[in-house]
Amino acid sequence: MAGKPALAILFKGTDTPVLLSELTMKQEMWLENGRPFEYVRIDPPMEGEPSEHEDGWAGMAGEEMDALSELNDKIMEAELTESSGEEKHSAGSSKQGVASAAERVARYQASLIAPDMDQSKETYCVEDFKRVVKELKVEGERPHHQTPIKVLSGCTGMLAEGWVCKLLGIPVESYNCSDPKPESYSIVNLNFGPQVASFHKTLQEQISRLVEPCHSDSQEAADAKHLENPDLAVAGTPCQPFSRQRSKRSADNSVRSHSKFSTTFVDLLDWLRAFEPKCGAFEQVEGLDCPESTACRTTPLERLLKLLDAKEWGHGGYHMEPVRMDSSAWINMSRPRIYVVFIRKDIGTAQDLQKVVQTIKDIGACRKKFPPAKWTDLLLPDGPQLDDCFAKFGLGQAQAPGRSKANDDQQTKKWKQECLTFRNRHGVSPGYSPWTSQPGFKGRGMSVTERVRDLLDCVTISEMKRADVPASEIKDHLQDFFLDVSQGLTRSAHTQNGINKCLTCSTTAYSFGRDRLVAAWETLVFQGFPSRSLKVPDTFSNSDLKEFVGEGMNLPCLAAVIFSLYTHVRF
Numbered sequence: 218m219a220g221k222p223a224l225a226i227l228f229k230g231t232d233t234p235v236l237l238s239e240l241t242m243k244q245e246m247w248l249e250n251g252r253p254f255e256y257v258r259i260d261p262p263m264e265g266e267p268s269e270h271e272d273g274w275a276g277m278a279g280e281e282m283d284a285l286s287e288l289n290d291k292i293m294e295a296e297l298t299e300s301s302g303e304e305k306h307s308a309g310s311s312k313q314g315v316a317s318a319a320e321r322v323a324r325y326q327a328s329l330i331a332p333d334m335d336q337s338k339e340t341y342c343v344e345d346f347k348r349v350v351k352e353l354k355v356e357g358e359r360p361h362h363q364t365p366i367k368v369l370s371g372c373t374g375m376l377a378e379g380w381v382c383k384l385l386g387i388p389v390e391s392y393n394c395s396d397p398k399p400e401s402y403s404i405v406n407l408n409f410g411p412q413v414a415s416f417h418k419t420l421q422e423q424i425s426r427l428v429e430p431c432h433s434d435s436q437e438a439a440d441a442k443h444l445e446n447p448d449l450a451v452a453g454t455p456c457q458p459f460s461r462q463r464s465k466r467s468a469d470n471s472v473r474s475h476s477k478f479s480t481t482f483v484d485l486l487d488w489l490r491a492f493e494p495k496c497g498a499f500e501q502v503e504g505l506d507c508p509e510s511t512a513c514r515t516t517p518l519e520r521l522l523k524l525l526d527a528k529e530w531g532h533g534g535y536h537m538e539p540v541r542m543d544s545s546a547w548i549n550m551s552r553p554r555i556y557v558v559f560i561r562k563d564i565g566t567a568q569d570l571q572k573v574v575q576t577i578k579d580i581g582a583c584r585k586k587f588p589p590a591k592w593t594d595l596l597l598p599d600g601p602q603l604d605d606c607f608a609k610f611g612l613g614q615a616q617a618p619g620r621s622k623a624n625d626d627q628q629t630k631k632w633k634q635e636c637l638t639f640r641n642r643h644g645v646s647p648g649y650s651p652w653t654s655q656p657g658f659k660g661r662g663m664s665v666t667e668r669v670r671d672l673l674d675c676v677t678i679s680e681m682k683r684a685d686v687p688a689s690e691i692k693d694h695l696q697d698f699f700l701d702v703s704q705g706l707t708r709s710a711h712t713q714n715g716i717n718k719c720l721t722c723s724t725t726a727y728s729f730g731r732d733r734l735v736a737a738w739e740t741l742v743f744q745g746f747p748s749r750s751l752k753v754p755d756t757f758s759n760s761d762l763k764e765f766v767g768e769g770m771n772l773p774c775l776a777a778v779i780f781s782l783y784t785h786v787r788f
Contacts, residue, residue, distance in 0.1 A: 229253040241411075341590040342547060342745040342773040343384050346780070349583045355576055355784055365390035366788060369494050371420050371452030371485070372396050376405045377770040378451040379412075380746060381779050384772070393447065393492075395423040400761050403754045420452075420484040424491040448788045449779065450497030452488070453770060454481040459504035459517055469510045472517055481517075486524060493532055496560045496786045498778045500770055503553050506539065518555070533562040536570040540778070545716055546581050547773040548590040548743060552719045554771070556778050565786050576781040584773075592717055593697045593730055595742050606736050610759040612662040629668070635706045636671045643678055651688045652677040652729075662734030663727060669702050673727065676700050676711050695729035702727050720744070722767030737762035745772025 225234035228247060235244060247254075365388035370376055372395055382389050391414040394405060402416050417423040457463065458475035465471050472478060485499065506518040522537060537559040544552035558577070560570050597603040607613050640647055652658065653670045663669060677691060686694045699717050703725040704710035710718050717726075720743065726735040737759045742748050744766060753762070 226254050340384065340742065340745055340747045340772070341595065342776060345547060345584065345587070345590070346385075346773065346776055348587070349580055350780070352583055353576075353579055355579075355780075364388075366448035366783075367446070368392045369447035369450040369492055369497070370394040370396075371423070371450065371454075371488055371499070373451055373453050374398070374401055374765045374769040375746070376401075376409060377453075377772060377775055378449070378779060379405070379409055380751075381772055381776045384745075384747070385776060385780055385783075387779070387783055393423070395420055398764065400754075400757065400764070404752075404757070404765070407752045407754055420480070420488040424488055447492055447494040448496070449782065450489070450492065450494035450499075451775070451779075452485060452497070452499040453768075454485055454499065454501065456502040456504070459507070460502050461504045461507060466504065467508075467511050469512050472509045482521065482524070486521075486528065489525070489535075490528055490530070493530060493561065495564045495788055496558075496782050498556045498558045498775075498782070500775075501555050501557075503541070503555060505555055518557075522557075532564075535559040535561055536565065536567045538570055538574050540574055540577050542577070542581055542774040542777065544744075544771040544774055545589060546584045547745070547771070548595075549592060549712075549715055550717045550719065550743060552771050552774075554774065556774070558778060558782070560782075560786055564788070569785055572785045573781045576784060577777050580777040580781070591697060592699060592735075592743060593728070596728065596731060596735065596739055599731070606738055607662055609755075610736060610738065610757075610762070612734060612736060612759055632668050632671070632705060636675050639675050639706055640678070643682055645678055649678070650674045651681065651691060655692065657732075659732055660727065660734070661732065662736070663702065663725065672702055672706060673700065675706055677729075692729075698729040699735065700727050700729070701725060720766050722764050724763065724767065737766055740766045744769060745776075 225236050226240070226244075227234040228244070229252065366382075367390050368378060368382070370378060370392055374396060376392060376394060379389070379392055381387075389412060392405075392409060392412055393415050394401075394413060395417040396402070396405075397418055405416065406413055415423075455477040458472050458478040458481070460466065463471075481501070501518075504517075505521075506516050508514045508516055509520075518539060522539075525535065525537060528534070537557055539555050539557045541553065541555055543554070544550050556577075558570065558573060560573065597606055637647060640649070650670065652673045653660075653665075659665075660669065660673075677695070680686070680695065680698070681688065681691055684694060697715070698712045700712075701708075701710035701718060701724050703723045718724075720726075720740050724740065726740065727733070728735055738753070741751065741762060
């Protein structure tokens with residue numbers, strides 16, 4: 218049985234219609250330049266029948282097809298209304314009052330931005346964002362954006378801002394990127410292709426080598442103008458110097474002597490000075506706004522803002538303000554971060570920046586009116602899809618990381634003592650195992666070592682005591698409970714008050730409700746990445762993805778920043 222028809226574009230001079238979700242960069246440029254086209258409906262293949270658009274059919278939700286079809290009807294209705302009017306044609310309009318191709322595209326793109334944006338439901342943050350922005354009824358400069366923007370990306374892993382632009386429907390001309398991980402180039406190029414005008418290993422290399430095309434045969438990528446005067450910049454520098462999780466963070470001179478301190482205080486400043494983007498934001502952990510040490514009460518953030526203000530700028534400098542956000546407003550996971558938001562002074566005023574900051578805060582406050590998304594609801598269902606994921610990333614055969622015998626003995630002694638002390642405090646025997654002794658326990662996907670078993674049982678005992686739940690009912694009680702088994706018992710790396718701990722590069726989360734490891738692919742979904750359209754190179758391991766999760770950005774939080782800038786800043 219055939220599925221629903223889909224809306225596609227047929228360009229003049231071509232024979233094959235193209236699904237809107239499959240437009241290439243070249244075809245998008247045709248639209249932008251006004252190449253004539255018409256909307257057409259194409260029927261999906263009957264069951265078992267091959268199709269040129271097979272991948273497109275798999276990726277497009279029926280609701281999206283209906284929405285695009287409805288949009289086309291509205292556009293055609295508007296065009297008929299215009300043609301029946303007196304004159305009112307823009308210079309770019311086609312004859313007889315019918316909107317030009319560029320105008321049609323502008324309307325389509327505008328419909329994707331709140332309050333009417335429409336995207337598939339493959340990531341929780343899109344639906345949540347639609348609901349929040351509709352309630353806020355945000356107004357700003359968005360209708361004035363007529364052309365795709367140029368994005369400058371500094372060490373954001375999987376090009377987090379690119380995914381935000383995709384999900385919000387913000388058209389992008391090109392990305393100028395940098396990231397030290399080789400895997401970053403692979404996954405970014407796979408997902409964004411020709412839009413990636415250049416890619417570099419470091420911020421300094423990005424400055425010194427302004428043009429390094431990813432596609433040597435692409436004239437557009439080789440053209441320096443694609444890298445100049447970027448509209449939007451997003452950066453993320455190493456958090457280690459500022460993180461409060463570091464044991465020696467408060468020691469005298471500990472922050473400034475850290476090997477990665479200069480990435481923020483030298484490279485980032487040089488990067489901003491070299492490119493002078495029109496607006497943007499850079500992200501850091503909350504420790505950036507904590508005193509440098511017990512002896513020095515000045516915070517690194519205060520020092521950084523002073524340095525930025527003192528620099529000589531070609532366009533008059535920046536209006537800047539830090540904004541705090543936590544992913545717990547969107548999903549039951551704590552990930553507090555500081556975003557330093559900025560607008561170039563020749564582009565916007567201090568009042569414009571305040572509008573941006575207030576919109577960001579309003580989005581966060583509005584989202585808190587609704588329950589956050591839950592990890593449990595975003596896990597892959599048991600079945601072929603989960604089996605394929607585990608097989609692809611080699612889960613289920615993982616071994617405990619290798620260590621020297623001396624270190625292994627030391628760690629074993631430490632965790633055994635921690636668990637023994639815990640059990641004595643709760644009045645239970647060393648062999649009591651209310652979780653791992655249950656019939657059917659497997660711990661799928663993990664190396665279920667003696668330490669992991671003891672950790673699972675101790676956390677179960679703790680929750681039984683806290684919630685006064687008997688062993689016979691604990692399985693149901695822990696349906697939405699998770700534990701990071703990479704951490705020791707004293708780190709309390711488990712679900713607390715319904716909120717899960719921040720994901721790190723070492724997170725090895727176990728789901729009590731599913732009795733299995735949470736794959737790194739699933740934690741990317743927790744961060745807001747799309748579950749279907751995200752492409753991962755075949756060479757990637759589960760550990761590779763964990764690196765991106767731990768060092769990456771939470772997309773809903775970043776979306777609040779980018780949406781607010783795009784709404785209030787006239788590029």
